[in-house]
Amino acid sequence: MDAHRFDVIVIGAGIAGATTAAHLAKHFRVGLIEMEESAGYHTTGRSAAIWMLNYGPPDVRLMTGGSREFFEHPPEGFADVPLMQRRAVVHLAPPGEEAMLAEKIAASDGTITPIPVAEVLAMAPGLRPDYAVAAAIEPESFDMDVAALHQGYLKLLRARGGQIGLRSRAGQIWQQGGLWRVTTAHGETLGAEVLVNAAGAWGDELAVIAGVPPIGLQPKRRTAIVIDPAPYEVADWPLLGDVAHTWYARPEARRKLMVSPADEIDSPATDAQPDELDVAITADRFSQAFNIDVRRIEHSWAGLRSFTPDRSFALGEEASRPGFFWAVGQGGYGIQTAPAAGRLLAGLIRGEVPAELQRIVPMVDPMRFRK
Ligand SMILES: Cc1cc2nc3c(=O)[nH]c(=O)nc-3n(C[C@H](O)[C@H](O)[C@H](O)COP(=O)(O)OP(=O)(O)OC[C@H]3O[C@@H](n4cnc5c(N)ncnc54)[C@H](O)[C@@H]3O)c2cc1C
Structure with a gap:
């Protein structure tokens, strides 16, 4: 990566990391790192690609409903093909x-x-x-074009000045003087005030590496x-x-x-x-x-x-480790909820959650697993 110092480092370039990073890049210097050669190699590239409102727990249904408008009317230039097709x-x-x-x-x-x-x-x-x-x-319901959605967010991230590092597995992670430090497989050490854990199935393992207790993913x-x-x-x-x-x-x-x-x-x-x-x-x-x-x-x-113990998402900050944000537990709904979930987490990080998403915040608060 050209730069090593960011405001936010997002780990994992599946749909969860891509959406969050793209939203944050409007306001911050964002680095998105992915251990594989291609960003959608794991779960994001393997879905059934169907948007279905009546599926999953209440937080999922709200985020699914809150994402529909994006699939129907994505921003100008976001993708060359429609993101949805009725089915x-x-x-x-x-x-x-x-x-x-x-x-x-x-x-x-x-x-x-x-x-x-x-x-x-x-x-x-x-x-x-x-x-x-x-x-x-x-x-x-409708079919989603997952590749177009995912690539659209990665393109938006780049257009907003964000950087993407592929083949960049986060190895060691620690916090020092208010900065999160991350070493990558390239031998680089990156630094940022905020770290987003969007590591999919590896979410708990990544937390443990960072000295944060797992949530039972x-x-x-x-x-x-x-x-x-x-x-x-x-x-x-x-x-x-x-x-x-x-x-x-x-x-x-x-x-x-x-x-x-x-x-x-x-x-x-x-x-x-x-x-x-x-x-x-x-x-x-x-x-x-x-x-x-x-x-x-x-x-x-x-x-x-990958599911949390109650099958709702975990989106939010780890109270005991300021600047460490969870973006995990997307289960079988991570694509159909992605536009709303990405906006919600980016809003939490900025301290400005959009009004229509605010009621979801307590449902997805990762700290419910610390009680
Ligand atoms: C068969 C199947 C059908 C599905 N059908 C649907 C559907 O119809 N509708 C729907 O909405 N959802 C569906 N899903 C679920 C959806 O695919 C997931 O919820 C979503 O892809 C999760 O995205 P993610 O970004 O959290 O995970 P991932 O895409 O797995 O991304 C996580 C990334 O983190 C990276 N990573 C991990 N550790 C590190 C590290 N240390 N350093 C750097 N990078 C790291 C990984 O390489 C990976 O690329 C389906 C899933 C499956 C398997």
């Missing part, structure tokens, strides 16, 4: 799950409504006619496969999944389907790889719901969704 989500109830579906509809404030199973079969003819006995639709592995759903042309299918959340499938390009068993397997922080058994389970659950032969799995991957 309804259909929740299916196999026999025995009708009550769960009714509960989901009731809790959705009118954003999920019942739909006849026959209509779902018309939309997605590969579905087995006897799989579901009831269904509901969430029409306001748990990375959980999720599997995804891509199959050829021939003879069906699936581009206009909704995202389909069972209401008990044991699988979901969404179109990937014109002729492919991405399928996940919605698994959550405890994992250490690592470069997650799909497990053979999980891949087989995914294909099996898909075959139970669809009249489609899984002849070949074209591609599979896994990524780590």
Whole structure:
């Protein structure tokens, strides 16, 4: 990196680090460091890329709702392509799950409504006619262009004078004379008043390196496969999944389907790889719901969704270590919440949280884990 002295150092250039850094760069000298060669290598590059309002705890829903406007109307020049493309989500109830579906509809404030199973079969003819006995639709959902969103924030950061250091693993971290010091894999020592921990699955490990107690972050592995759903042309299918959340499938390009068993397997922080058994389970659950032969799995991957103990985000300052800010616990919602979460954390660091985000602050305060 050209400079070694910043106002803020952000560690981790996934979506959480990129959004926070871009917002802060409007006011401060910001350095963003990433241990990998590419910024979206870990969880950010491995998501299912769906925006769904009725998903996750209350803080997540508020940040998801608060991010919609950004996806619909990003600032001029932010990205060359639209950040969103409409795709309804259909929740299916196999026999025995009708009550769960009714509960989901009731809790959705009118954003999920019942739909006849026959209509779902018309939309997605590969579905087995006897799989579901009831269904509901969430029409306001959309696909997100994660790469465009992520790159847009990194571009904004650079345009505002921020610096990005790739292959720059933060090694040692300490606080000295009001400055946080960070050594990188390049042998540089960086300094800043504020340090942001946006290290994803490594969030607790990074805190410990900095002498800050962990908050109990748990990375959980999720599997995804891509199959050829021939003879069906699936581009206009909704995202389909069972209401008990044991699988979901969404179109990937014109002729492919991405399928996940919605698994959550405890994992250490690592470069997650799909497990053979999980891949087989995914294909099996898909075959139970669809009249489609899984002849070949074209591609599979896994990524780590990292959760705090109560599954809400941890965004805010570590009270005993002034200048150390957490930006972790994005779980399975880090992309759809990113525009609001980045603004919120940048606001906390500047001491000026936007009015519409203020009610979220106590819900995501990392100090709730210190009580
Ligand atoms: C299969 C799957 C499906 C998903 N589907 C959705 C979805 O539909 N919608 C949605 O909103 N979300 C979804 N998610 C969740 C979403 O992808 C995550 O919440 C989000 O990407 C987390 O971003 P992050 O920046 O916190 O983590 P990451 O992208 O993992 O970024 C953290 C970065 O920190 C870096 N780092 C760690 N330690 C150091 C260090 N010491 N020095 C320097 N750098 C370091 C890492 O290399 C990494 O790049 C899904 C996730 C998975 C796995």
